[in-house]
Amino acid sequence: MRERKWDFIPFSFYDTTGMARHLEKRAEQGWLVERMTNLGWHYRRTEPRRLRFTVTYYLRASAFDPEPTEGERTFHDFCAQTGWKLAASSGQVQVFYNEDPDPVPIHTEPALELAQMGRMARRALPLQIFLLLLGLWWGAAWVWSLFYSPIDLLSSVYSLATGPIWLVLALWCGADLICYLTWRRRAKKAALLGEFVPTRGCHKLLLAALAVTGLGLAYILLADRRPGFRLVLLAMLALYALLFLAVNGTRDFLKRKKAPRALNRGVTLTVDVVLAFALMAAVTVGLFWGLHAGVFSGRPAAADPPLALEDLMGTADDRYVTDAQEDATVFLSRREYRQHIDWELARPGEGVPSLDYTVVDVHLPLLYERCVEELLRDRDDWTAETEDGEEVRLYTYVAADPAPWGAERVWRRWRAVENVPTGDWLLCWPGRIVVLEPGFELTQAQMALAGKKLAP
Amino acid sequence: MTTVPRPKFQTLTEQMYYVLLCLKEECCGMDIMERIPAMTGGRVQVGSGTLYNLLEQFAQAGMIRETRAEGRRRSYILTDKGKETLSGEYRRICAQAWDYRAVFGEEAAK
Numbered sequence: 001m002r003e004r005k006w007d008f009i010p011f012s013f014y015d016t017t018g019m020a021r022h023l024e025k026r027a028e029q030g031w032l033v034e035r036m037t038n039l040g041w042h043y044r045r046t047e048p049r050r051l052r053f054t055v056t057y058y059l060r061a062s063a064f065d066p067e068p069t070e071g072e073r074t075f076h077d078f079c080a081q082t083g084w085k086l087a088a089s090s091g092q093v094q095v096f097y098n099e100d101p102d103p104v105p106i107h108t109e110p111a112l113e114l115a116q117m118g119r120m121a122r123r124a125l126p127l128q129i130f131l132l133l134l135g136l137w138w139g140a141a142w143v144w145s146l147f148y149s150p151i152d153l154l155s156s157v158y159s160l161a162t163g164p165i166w167l168v169l170a171l172w173c174g175a176d177l178i179c180y181l182t183w184r185r186r187a188k189k190a191a192l193l194g195e196f197v198p199t200r201g202c203h204k205l206l207l208a209a210l211a212v213t214g215l216g217l218a219y220i221l222l223a224d225r226r227p228g229f230r231l232v233l234l235a236m237l238a239l240y241a242l243l244f245l246a247v248n249g250t251r252d253f254l255k256r257k258k259a260p261r262a263l264n265r266g267v268t269l270t271v272d273v274v275l276a277f278a279l280m281a282a283v284t285v286g287l288f289w290g291l292h293a294g295v296f297s298g299r300p301a302a303a304d305p306p307l308a309l310e311d312l313m314g315t316a317d318d319r320y321v322t323d324a325q326e327d328a329t330v331f332l333s334r335r336e337y338r339q340h341i342d343w344e345l346a347r348p349g350e351g352v353p354s355l356d357y358t359v360v361d362v363h364l365p366l367l368y369e370r371c372v373e374e375l376l377r378d379r380d381d382w383t384a385e386t387e388d389g390e391e392v393r394l395y396t397y398v399a400a401d402p403a404p405w406g407a408e409r410v411w412r413r414w415r416a417v418e419n420v421p422t423g424d425w426l427l428c429w430p431g432r433i434v435v436l437e438p439g440f441e442l443t444q445a446q447m448a449l450a451g452k453k454l455a456p
Numbered sequence: 457m458t459t460v461p462r463p464k465f466q467t468l469t470e471q472m473y474y475v476l477l478c479l480k481e482e483c484c485g486m487d488i489m490e491r492i493p494a495m496t497g498g499r500v501q502v503g504s505g506t507l508y509n510l511l512e513q514f515a516q517a518g519m520i521r522e523t524r525a526e527g528r529r530r531s532y533i534l535t536d537k538g539k540e541t542l543s544g545e546y547r548r549i550c551a552q553a554w555d556y557r558a559v560f561g562e563e564a565a566k
Contacts, residue, residue, distance in 0.1 A: 056505055074485075074528045078504035081486050108503035109471050109510070116509070194469070 001045070005031060008040035010210070013124045014117055014180050015201030020053040023087075023095065027051040032097070036090035038248060051097045054084065054106045056113075057120050063091035064264040066255050079106060092120070110191035114184070121180065128173050135170030142166060148377075150370045151360055155327040155334040157223045161216040168209040176202045223329065228295045232287060239279040247272045305337040307453040309355045312438070312446045319345045331367060335359045354439040359454065361432050368431070375426055375435055376411065384417065392417060397426060404444050405451035432456040465517060468545045471502045475510050476542045482523050482533040485511055514538065 007026075011019045023033050023041075028050060031043035061072050068076065068089075075094075076086050082104045084096035096106060107113040142163030145153040153159045179202050187197040217237070221230055250271045254264040289295075305324055310316045323338040340354040360375070362368045379395040386392055397411040398421075405427055413424040423441050427434040434454045442450065468476070474495065478488045485507055493501050502510075511532060514520045519538035523531045534542070557564075 070528060074530070075505070075508050077528055078485055078489070078508045081489050082504050084504060104501045104503055106503045106505035108501060109469060109506040111469075112506055112509050 003045045004042065005045075006040045006042045009203055010206045011203045012176050012180065012199075012201035012206075013120060014183065015199045015203065016055040017198040018201050018203065019055040019095075023053040023055075023097070024051060027053070027097070033088050033095055036088045036093060036095070038244075041088070049099070050101065051099060052101065052103055053087070054096045054098075056094050056096070056106055057092045057116055058089075058094050059092055059116065059119055061089070061092045061094075062261050062265070064251060064255070064261045064268065066258040066260070066264070082106075107196075110187065110194060110196045113196070114187050114191050117187075118184075121184075125177070125180075128177060132170055132173035132177065135166045135168075135173055138166035139163065139170045147370065149374050150367050151332065151334055151374050154329055154331040154367065155360075157220055157225075157327075157329055160329050160331070161219045165209075165213050165216045168212045172202060172205045172209045175205055225328075228290050232283070232290070235286070236283055239283060243272070243275055243279060246275055303335075305339070306359070307337075307355070307357065307450055309339050309353060311449060311453060312355070312442070313353070317341070331364050332360060332362045332371065335361075356437040356439075357454070358435045359432065360434070361456070363431070365431070368433075371433055372409075372426075372428060375433060378435070379413070386417075395422070400425070402427075404447040406448065406455060407451055427451065427454065429456050464513075465519065465541055467548065468541065470500055471506060472510060472514075473542070473545055474500050475502060475507065476514070476519065476534060476538055479520050479532055479534045479538065482531050484529050484531045486529070 009022060011022075026033065026043060027046070028048055030045055030048040032046045032051075033041050034044045035042040058072050058075055061069065065072075079086070079096050083098045083100050084103065084106055085098070087095045087097045089095065142153065142159075145159070146163070153163070179200060183197060183199055190197045217233075221233060224230055224233070247268060251264060251268045254267060259267070303324070303326070305322055308322070309320060319341045320339055321342065324335065326333060326335045328334070336356075336358045338354070338356045340356075341352045346352050360371055362371050376397050380393060382394040383391050384394055393416050396414050396416045398414050400410045400412040402408060402410040405425075407427045407429055409428040411426040413422045413426070414420065415422060423438055425434075425436045427436060432455070436450060436454070465472070471492075474492045475488055478491045478495070483491070488511075489502060489504065489507060493499075511520070515522065515532065517537075518535055519541055520532045521535050523533050525531075
């Protein structure tokens with residue numbers, strides 16, 4: 001039979017009622033909390049008992065104190081006088097239990113408890129507000145991209161997975177902040193009448209946020225096909241874990257050695273900063289080395305190109321090189337092909353055609369039109385200023401006859417200022433969109449061949 | 457409607473009142489926790505955390521002063537400022553009682 005266990009319930013700092021009820025439930029199950037760390041609450045087995053718990057804050061305590069200060073001990077003595085025994089503490093958090101089923105509460109003056117919570121909030125809320133703004137910023141950017149550039153967003157495993165993490169972070173921070181402020185408003189009113197208001201936090205939402213983060217990371221690890229990047233992500237996660245353990249280990253070691261609070265804080269902070277910089281530098285150097293040595297690649301290579309210059313020109317030239325890259329998620333895939341001759345290999349005065357094209361396969365019909373719109377807007381930000389100082393677009397798409405391509409819809413890119421067509425095309429078939437950018441004018445026969453080769 | 461915050465300790469809560477009352481004579485926190493229920497027949501009880509905070513705040517406000525410390529056992533006594541605050545509160549309570557009698561009469565107050 002196990003004698004020890006731990007759990008991790010990420011209670012909000014103000015949810016002292018929630019914490020106490022949880023600990024009471026554990027005590028009834030025969031588990032008494034004995035230690036609180038950043039990784040959770042640790043329990044030891046006891047007789048199942050109905051105990052009353054109170055979670056409170058001793059604001060002058062610090063996680064870097066080698067042992068409770070005189071003031072903290074005096075506070076514990078006061079509590080012991082009314083039967084409240086210290087079960088565990090971590091920094092400012094103090095957990096007491098009482099065997100009396102109806103003890104005198106530790107706090108009997110609601111206004112004082114409210115003031116204490118207010119001081120605690122002034123420490124905790126700036127970080128939460130910062131995280132809320134960060135989550136809102138990146139979450140909003142993700143939602144904006146979902147509507148206006150779904151191809152960029154949904155073809156990348158990393159972009160797809162990180163958006164929900166930011167959104168759920170913003171949701172939790174916002175909900176938790178609202179819960180706290182609502183409780184505070186009600187508690188202030190009740191305190192005027194000498195009454196307490198139980199707290200109610202959002203730890204279930206935070207658990208959901210953590211689950212989304214875990215799933216997001218797992219999805220990136222499983223689905224990211226960029227060579228070497230899975231290793232990079234794993235290395236970064238390992239380094240974060242190492243940093244966390246090193247910082248906590250340093251602090252706990254110095255506490256065991258009875259180092260004074262200021263010394264412990266200074267050394268731990270120094271270890272934290274130095275190690276964080278060293279580890280980030282190591283990751284950055286490793287990443288650059290990997291990219292340079294070809295161990296990593298920004299994007300995975302795509303399968304053989306469906307269309308090649310040889311198909312269109314009828315002749316082969318072994319100086320041609322083809323870059324083929326692919327990004328894909330369950331929602332859509334984007335394959336980019338580029339066939340060209342290095343300028344160093346081209347003969348002076350030789351006109352060498354090139355062929356660039358992008359094939360987007362949309363697996364979710366709902367997204368199809370959004371993807372077409374994104375590609376039609378692709379060069380909207382390529383602008384120039386006229387002599388009158390007016391800003392004009394350089395390119396625009398004009399609908400063209402799809403028949404020569406055997407496609408459903410076709411647009412041709414035009415130079416808007418000169419009003420002349422370019423050789424670039426946007427071709428649509430059900431579920432597939434292709435941006436074709438040959439460096440030369442295609443004949444009707446070449447269009448038919450390209451359409452046949454590029455059709456889904 | 458806006459509420460103007462009251463100056464600290466301008467009026468005392470029941471618990472603050474009895475803590476100060478106990479400190480007419482020198483005593484420590486533990487004694488106060490025992491004296492208040494005894495003095496009020498168990499009607500008023502002060503929680504340990506509340507008492508700890510009140511003693512600290514009263515000392516900071518100069519309403520009580522520390523007289524001696526034996527280990528962690530610290531004793532306090534009321535200062536002149538504390539006495540003044542306490543008597544002000546007493547007068548306020550008396551005024552309330554007087555007003556009650558004025559409205560309901562002597563018989564109803566018994």
